[in-house]
Amino acid sequence: MSEAGAQTSREGLRPPPLDQKAQDFLVRVFRKAQADLGIAGKRPNLVNIFDQASHLTKGFYRNEASRDYPFTQALLDKSNENILEWLTPIGERAGIRMPSTSFRNFVNPDEQIAMNGVACLFLSQVFEESPDLAAQYKDKEVKPKAYILHPGGQRRFVLAIADGERKMVVKPIRYPTEEAVAREASDAGIGPKIYHSSPDWLAEELVEGQSLEDLRGNSLLLGNVLGKAHISLTRQALGFEDDVLNHIRYDQKNRRVTLIDWENARQTVDPDEELKATKRSLKDLYSEDKDSLKTAMDSFKTTYGEIGEVAA
Ligand SMILES: Nc1ncnc2c1ncn2[C@@H]1O[C@H](COP(=O)(O)OP(=O)(O)OP(=O)(O)O)[C@@H](O)[C@H]1O
Ligand SMILES: [Mg+2]
DSSP, X not given: OOXXXXXXXXXXXXXXXXXXXXXXXXXXXXXXXXXXXXXXXXOOOXXXXXXXXXXXXXXXXXXXXXXXXXXXXXXXXXXXXXXXXHHHHHHHHTTOOOOSSOXXXXXXXOHHHHTOHHHHHHHHHHHHHOHHHHHHHHTOSSOOEEEEEEOOXXXXXXXXXXXXXXXXXXXXXXXXXXXXXXXXXXXTTSSOOEEEEETTEEEEEOXXXXXXXXXXXXXXXXXXXXXXXXXXXXXXXXXXXXXHHHHEXXXXXXXXXXXXXXXXXXXXXXXXXXXXXXXXXHHHHTTTOXXXXXXXXXXXXXXXXXXXXXXX
Protein backbone atom coordinates (compact mmCIF):
# COMPACT_ATOMS: atom_id res chain seq x y z
CA MET A 1 0.00 0.00 0.00
CA SER A 2 1.37 3.37 -0.91
CA GLU A 3 0.89 6.99 0.01
CA ALA A 4 -0.55 7.49 -3.46
CA GLY A 5 -3.14 4.86 -2.60
CA ALA A 6 -4.65 7.21 -0.08
CA GLN A 7 -5.15 9.96 -2.64
CA THR A 8 -8.62 8.83 -3.48
CA SER A 9 -11.23 10.87 -5.22
CA ARG A 10 -14.94 10.47 -4.76
CA GLU A 11 -15.37 9.26 -8.33
CA GLY A 12 -15.40 5.65 -7.28
CA LEU A 13 -11.69 5.22 -6.61
CA ARG A 14 -11.12 3.26 -3.49
CA PRO A 15 -7.95 3.16 -1.42
CA PRO A 16 -6.29 -0.26 -1.21
CA PRO A 17 -7.55 -2.29 1.77
CA LEU A 18 -5.53 -2.16 4.96
CA ASP A 19 -3.49 -5.25 5.76
CA GLN A 20 -3.96 -6.94 9.11
CA LYS A 21 -0.90 -5.32 10.67
CA ALA A 22 -2.08 -1.84 9.71
CA GLN A 23 -5.55 -2.56 11.06
CA ASP A 24 -4.09 -3.74 14.37
CA PHE A 25 -1.98 -0.61 14.51
CA LEU A 26 -5.01 1.62 14.04
CA VAL A 27 -7.03 -0.24 16.65
CA ARG A 28 -4.17 0.34 19.07
CA VAL A 29 -4.06 4.07 18.21
CA PHE A 30 -7.82 4.43 18.68
CA ARG A 31 -7.73 2.66 22.04
CA LYS A 32 -4.91 4.85 23.26
CA ALA A 33 -6.71 7.94 21.95
CA GLN A 34 -9.80 7.04 23.97
CA ALA A 35 -7.77 6.53 27.13
CA ASP A 36 -6.07 9.90 26.60
CA LEU A 37 -9.40 11.69 26.33
CA GLY A 38 -10.48 10.40 29.72
CA ILE A 39 -7.35 11.88 31.25
CA ALA A 40 -7.85 15.22 29.44
CA GLY A 41 -11.46 15.48 30.62
CA LYS A 42 -12.78 15.52 27.05
CA ARG A 43 -15.81 13.66 25.74
CA PRO A 44 -14.89 10.28 24.24
CA ASN A 45 -16.80 11.06 21.04
CA LEU A 46 -15.91 10.33 17.41
CA VAL A 47 -14.43 13.71 16.56
CA ASN A 48 -12.32 13.86 19.71
CA ILE A 49 -11.08 10.29 19.21
CA PHE A 50 -10.02 11.00 15.63
CA ASP A 51 -8.42 14.26 16.64
CA GLN A 52 -6.39 12.60 19.37
CA ALA A 53 -5.55 9.65 17.09
CA SER A 54 -4.15 12.12 14.56
CA HIS A 55 -2.01 13.74 17.23
CA LEU A 56 -0.75 10.36 18.34
CA THR A 57 0.33 9.30 14.87
CA LYS A 58 2.06 12.63 14.34
CA GLY A 59 3.87 12.50 17.64
CA PHE A 60 4.11 9.41 19.74
CA TYR A 61 3.67 6.89 16.91
CA ARG A 62 5.29 9.01 14.26
CA ASN A 63 8.17 6.70 13.45
CA GLU A 64 6.07 3.61 13.44
CA ALA A 65 3.29 5.27 11.49
CA SER A 66 5.47 6.78 8.81
CA ARG A 67 7.84 3.86 8.50
CA ASP A 68 5.38 1.07 8.27
CA TYR A 69 2.02 2.66 7.71
CA PRO A 70 2.07 5.82 5.60
CA PHE A 71 -1.41 4.81 4.64
CA THR A 72 -2.76 4.81 8.19
CA GLN A 73 -1.33 8.24 8.77
CA ALA A 74 -2.95 9.52 5.59
CA LEU A 75 -6.14 7.84 6.72
CA LEU A 76 -6.25 9.88 9.90
CA ASP A 77 -4.99 13.15 8.47
CA LYS A 78 -6.70 13.40 5.13
CA SER A 79 -9.32 10.70 5.15
CA ASN A 80 -12.19 11.21 2.78
CA GLU A 81 -15.62 9.70 2.63
CA ASN A 82 -14.46 6.59 0.76
CA ILE A 83 -12.26 5.62 3.62
CA LEU A 84 -15.19 5.05 5.95
CA GLU A 85 -15.80 1.50 4.82
CA TRP A 86 -12.35 0.62 6.17
CA LEU A 87 -12.63 2.71 9.26
CA THR A 88 -15.98 1.43 10.43
CA PRO A 89 -14.90 -2.16 11.27
CA ILE A 90 -11.65 -0.89 12.79
CA GLY A 91 -13.54 1.59 14.97
CA GLU A 92 -15.88 -1.14 16.11
CA ARG A 93 -12.93 -3.35 17.05
CA ALA A 94 -11.61 -0.48 19.15
CA GLY A 95 -14.96 -0.23 20.94
CA ILE A 96 -16.04 3.03 19.27
CA ARG A 97 -19.71 3.38 18.46
CA MET A 98 -19.77 4.05 14.72
CA PRO A 99 -22.91 5.39 13.01
CA SER A 100 -24.81 2.86 10.95
CA THR A 101 -26.71 5.15 8.57
CA SER A 102 -25.24 7.66 6.16
CA PHE A 103 -25.80 11.40 6.43
CA ARG A 104 -26.35 11.32 2.66
CA ASN A 105 -29.91 10.15 3.34
CA PHE A 106 -30.60 13.58 4.81
CA VAL A 107 -28.28 16.22 3.35
CA ASN A 108 -26.19 16.86 0.28
CA PRO A 109 -22.56 17.51 1.27
CA ASP A 110 -20.28 19.87 -0.56
CA GLU A 111 -16.88 18.74 -1.81
CA GLN A 112 -15.08 19.89 1.32
CA ILE A 113 -17.23 17.78 3.59
CA ALA A 114 -16.92 14.75 1.30
CA MET A 115 -13.15 15.16 1.46
CA ASN A 116 -13.23 15.04 5.24
CA GLY A 117 -14.05 11.56 6.48
CA VAL A 118 -14.40 12.64 10.09
CA ALA A 119 -16.90 15.38 9.19
CA CYS A 120 -18.88 12.72 7.26
CA LEU A 121 -18.86 10.37 10.24
CA PHE A 122 -19.82 13.21 12.54
CA LEU A 123 -22.82 14.25 10.45
CA SER A 124 -24.01 10.64 10.26
CA GLN A 125 -23.81 10.45 14.05
CA VAL A 126 -25.83 13.65 14.42
CA PHE A 127 -28.69 12.32 12.28
CA GLU A 128 -28.59 8.96 13.99
CA GLU A 129 -28.85 10.59 17.40
CA SER A 130 -31.56 13.06 16.50
CA PRO A 131 -34.65 11.42 15.03
CA ASP A 132 -36.32 14.86 14.97
CA LEU A 133 -33.63 16.31 12.79
CA ALA A 134 -33.55 13.23 10.57
CA ALA A 135 -37.34 13.40 10.14
CA GLN A 136 -37.09 17.02 8.97
CA TYR A 137 -34.89 16.10 6.02
CA LYS A 138 -35.68 12.45 5.30
CA ASP A 139 -38.40 12.94 2.72
CA LYS A 140 -37.11 16.07 1.05
CA GLU A 141 -36.70 15.63 -2.67
CA VAL A 142 -33.96 18.21 -2.85
CA LYS A 143 -31.62 17.54 0.03
CA PRO A 144 -30.41 20.63 1.91
CA LYS A 145 -26.80 21.55 1.30
CA ALA A 146 -24.31 20.76 4.06
CA TYR A 147 -21.06 22.70 4.01
CA ILE A 148 -18.07 23.60 6.14
CA LEU A 149 -18.80 27.03 7.64
CA HIS A 150 -15.46 27.35 9.36
CA PRO A 151 -12.39 25.11 9.37
CA GLY A 152 -12.68 25.21 13.16
CA GLY A 153 -9.94 25.94 15.59
CA GLN A 154 -10.17 23.50 18.43
CA ARG A 155 -13.29 21.81 17.20
CA ARG A 156 -11.74 20.55 13.95
CA PHE A 157 -14.64 21.89 11.89
CA VAL A 158 -17.91 23.83 12.17
CA LEU A 159 -20.57 22.71 9.69
CA ALA A 160 -23.73 24.36 8.42
CA ILE A 161 -26.87 23.12 6.71
CA ALA A 162 -28.85 25.47 4.47
CA ASP A 163 -32.49 24.44 4.25
CA GLY A 164 -34.02 27.15 2.11
CA GLU A 165 -33.84 30.37 4.10
CA ARG A 166 -33.08 28.60 7.34
CA LYS A 167 -29.42 28.06 8.09
CA MET A 168 -28.28 25.89 10.92
CA VAL A 169 -24.83 25.38 12.42
CA VAL A 170 -23.82 21.88 13.47
CA LYS A 171 -20.70 21.58 15.55
CA PRO A 172 -18.92 18.98 17.64
CA ILE A 173 -18.58 19.38 21.40
CA ARG A 174 -15.23 18.78 23.04
CA TYR A 175 -15.91 19.22 26.74
CA PRO A 176 -18.77 17.88 28.88
CA THR A 177 -19.79 21.34 30.11
CA GLU A 178 -20.71 22.92 26.78
CA GLU A 179 -24.18 21.54 26.12
CA ALA A 180 -25.70 22.81 29.39
CA VAL A 181 -24.12 26.28 29.17
CA ALA A 182 -25.05 26.68 25.50
CA ARG A 183 -28.65 25.78 26.32
CA GLU A 184 -28.73 28.23 29.21
CA ALA A 185 -27.38 30.99 26.95
CA SER A 186 -29.91 30.06 24.26
CA ASP A 187 -32.82 30.21 26.72
CA ALA A 188 -31.61 33.60 27.98
CA GLY A 189 -31.41 34.88 24.39
CA ILE A 190 -27.73 35.75 24.57
CA GLY A 191 -26.39 32.76 22.63
CA PRO A 192 -27.42 31.15 19.35
CA LYS A 193 -30.78 29.41 19.65
CA ILE A 194 -30.15 25.70 20.18
CA TYR A 195 -32.45 23.61 17.95
CA HIS A 196 -31.16 20.17 18.89
CA SER A 197 -28.26 18.93 20.95
CA SER A 198 -26.54 15.96 22.54
CA PRO A 199 -23.56 15.82 24.87
CA ASP A 200 -21.47 15.40 21.69
CA TRP A 201 -22.85 18.05 19.33
CA LEU A 202 -24.95 21.20 18.97
CA ALA A 203 -27.35 22.07 16.17
CA GLU A 204 -27.91 25.80 16.54
CA GLU A 205 -29.03 28.95 14.82
CA LEU A 206 -26.55 30.46 12.39
CA VAL A 207 -26.14 33.94 13.83
CA GLU A 208 -25.97 36.67 11.22
CA GLY A 209 -23.90 39.77 11.67
CA GLN A 210 -20.36 40.90 12.21
CA SER A 211 -17.75 39.92 14.74
CA LEU A 212 -16.08 42.53 16.92
CA GLU A 213 -12.99 42.00 14.82
CA ASP A 214 -15.09 43.21 11.84
CA LEU A 215 -16.20 46.26 13.84
CA ARG A 216 -12.61 47.25 14.54
CA GLY A 217 -12.95 50.42 12.44
CA ASN A 218 -15.86 51.66 14.54
CA SER A 219 -14.45 51.74 18.06
CA LEU A 220 -17.47 53.56 19.50
CA LEU A 221 -19.87 50.85 18.35
CA LEU A 222 -17.41 48.12 19.27
CA GLY A 223 -17.17 49.35 22.87
CA ASN A 224 -20.94 49.63 23.05
CA VAL A 225 -21.51 46.07 21.79
CA LEU A 226 -18.89 44.75 24.17
CA GLY A 227 -20.60 46.54 27.05
CA LYS A 228 -23.95 44.98 26.16
CA ALA A 229 -22.39 41.54 25.95
CA HIS A 230 -20.96 42.02 29.44
CA ILE A 231 -24.28 43.09 30.86
CA SER A 232 -25.81 39.87 29.50
CA LEU A 233 -23.04 37.78 31.00
CA THR A 234 -23.31 39.49 34.39
CA ARG A 235 -27.10 39.08 34.46
CA GLN A 236 -26.83 35.38 33.65
CA ALA A 237 -23.85 34.93 35.98
CA LEU A 238 -22.02 33.25 33.13
CA GLY A 239 -18.30 33.44 32.52
CA PHE A 240 -17.27 33.41 28.88
CA GLU A 241 -13.54 32.86 29.16
CA ASP A 242 -12.89 32.92 25.46
CA ASP A 243 -11.75 35.16 22.65
CA VAL A 244 -14.42 37.89 22.86
CA LEU A 245 -13.35 39.58 19.64
CA ASN A 246 -14.24 36.59 17.48
CA HIS A 247 -17.07 35.23 19.53
CA ILE A 248 -19.31 38.25 19.99
CA ARG A 249 -21.48 38.96 16.97
CA TYR A 250 -23.50 42.07 16.30
CA ASP A 251 -26.47 42.03 13.97
CA GLN A 252 -26.85 45.67 13.00
CA LYS A 253 -30.29 45.21 11.47
CA ASN A 254 -31.84 43.81 14.64
CA ARG A 255 -29.34 45.47 17.01
CA ARG A 256 -28.82 42.09 18.54
CA VAL A 257 -25.67 41.08 20.41
CA THR A 258 -24.96 37.34 20.52
CA LEU A 259 -22.15 35.37 22.06
CA ILE A 260 -21.21 32.24 20.14
CA ASP A 261 -19.04 29.36 21.32
CA TRP A 262 -19.67 28.48 24.96
CA GLU A 263 -16.98 25.85 24.95
CA ASN A 264 -14.83 27.48 27.61
CA ALA A 265 -17.70 29.13 29.45
CA ARG A 266 -18.45 28.45 33.06
CA GLN A 267 -21.67 28.67 35.05
CA THR A 268 -19.95 30.52 37.82
CA VAL A 269 -18.23 33.76 37.10
CA ASP A 270 -15.84 36.25 38.57
CA PRO A 271 -16.95 39.55 36.94
CA ASP A 272 -13.64 41.21 37.78
CA GLU A 273 -11.68 38.56 35.92
CA GLU A 274 -14.01 38.84 32.93
CA LEU A 275 -13.58 42.60 32.85
CA LYS A 276 -9.83 42.35 33.07
CA ALA A 277 -9.75 39.86 30.20
CA THR A 278 -11.97 42.11 28.10
CA LYS A 279 -9.80 45.13 28.70
CA ARG A 280 -6.75 43.09 27.74
CA SER A 281 -8.46 42.12 24.46
CA LEU A 282 -9.22 45.75 23.69
CA LYS A 283 -5.64 46.75 24.41
CA ASP A 284 -4.37 44.02 22.08
CA LEU A 285 -6.81 45.00 19.35
CA TYR A 286 -5.87 48.67 19.46
CA SER A 287 -2.25 48.37 20.51
CA GLU A 288 -1.21 50.61 17.62
CA ASP A 289 -4.07 53.06 17.91
CA LYS A 290 -4.37 54.78 21.28
CA ASP A 291 -7.24 57.07 20.23
CA SER A 292 -9.46 54.18 19.17
CA LEU A 293 -8.53 52.31 22.32
CA LYS A 294 -9.70 55.23 24.45
CA THR A 295 -12.93 55.61 22.47
CA ALA A 296 -13.68 51.88 22.71
CA MET A 297 -12.84 51.73 26.40
CA ASP A 298 -14.97 54.82 27.23
CA SER A 299 -17.85 53.51 25.17
CA PHE A 300 -17.58 50.12 26.86
CA LYS A 301 -17.55 51.67 30.34
CA THR A 302 -20.44 54.00 29.57
CA THR A 303 -22.63 51.20 28.26
CA TYR A 304 -21.71 48.78 30.99
CA GLY A 305 -22.06 51.43 33.71
CA GLU A 306 -25.28 52.94 32.30
CA ILE A 307 -27.39 49.81 32.32
CA GLY A 308 -24.99 47.60 34.18
CA GLU A 309 -25.38 46.39 37.69
CA VAL A 310 -21.66 46.61 38.27
CA ALA A 311 -19.72 49.74 37.36
CA ALA A 312 -16.75 48.99 35.14
N1 LIG B 1 -23.89 29.76 15.61
C1 LIG B 1 -23.02 30.36 14.80
N2 LIG B 1 -23.43 31.37 13.98
C2 LIG B 1 -22.58 32.00 13.14
N3 LIG B 1 -21.28 31.68 13.03
C3 LIG B 1 -20.81 30.68 13.81
C4 LIG B 1 -21.64 29.98 14.74
N4 LIG B 1 -20.89 29.06 15.37
C5 LIG B 1 -19.65 29.19 14.86
N5 LIG B 1 -19.58 30.14 13.92
C6 LIG B 1 -18.40 30.58 13.14
O1 LIG B 1 -17.41 29.58 13.18
C7 LIG B 1 -16.25 30.04 13.91
C8 LIG B 1 -15.69 28.92 14.75
O2 LIG B 1 -16.68 28.48 15.67
P1 LIG B 1 -16.30 28.08 17.16
O3 LIG B 1 -15.62 29.22 17.83
O4 LIG B 1 -17.51 27.53 17.81
O5 LIG B 1 -15.25 26.89 16.90
P2 LIG B 1 -13.76 26.79 17.45
O6 LIG B 1 -13.24 25.47 17.02
O7 LIG B 1 -13.76 27.16 18.89
O8 LIG B 1 -13.00 27.89 16.63
P3 LIG B 1 -11.94 28.95 17.23
O9 LIG B 1 -10.85 28.12 17.86
O10 LIG B 1 -11.54 29.72 16.00
O11 LIG B 1 -12.68 29.76 18.25
C9 LIG B 1 -16.74 31.25 14.71
O12 LIG B 1 -15.70 32.17 14.97
C10 LIG B 1 -17.77 31.84 13.77
O13 LIG B 1 -17.16 32.57 12.74
MG1 LIG C 1 -14.12 29.18 19.42
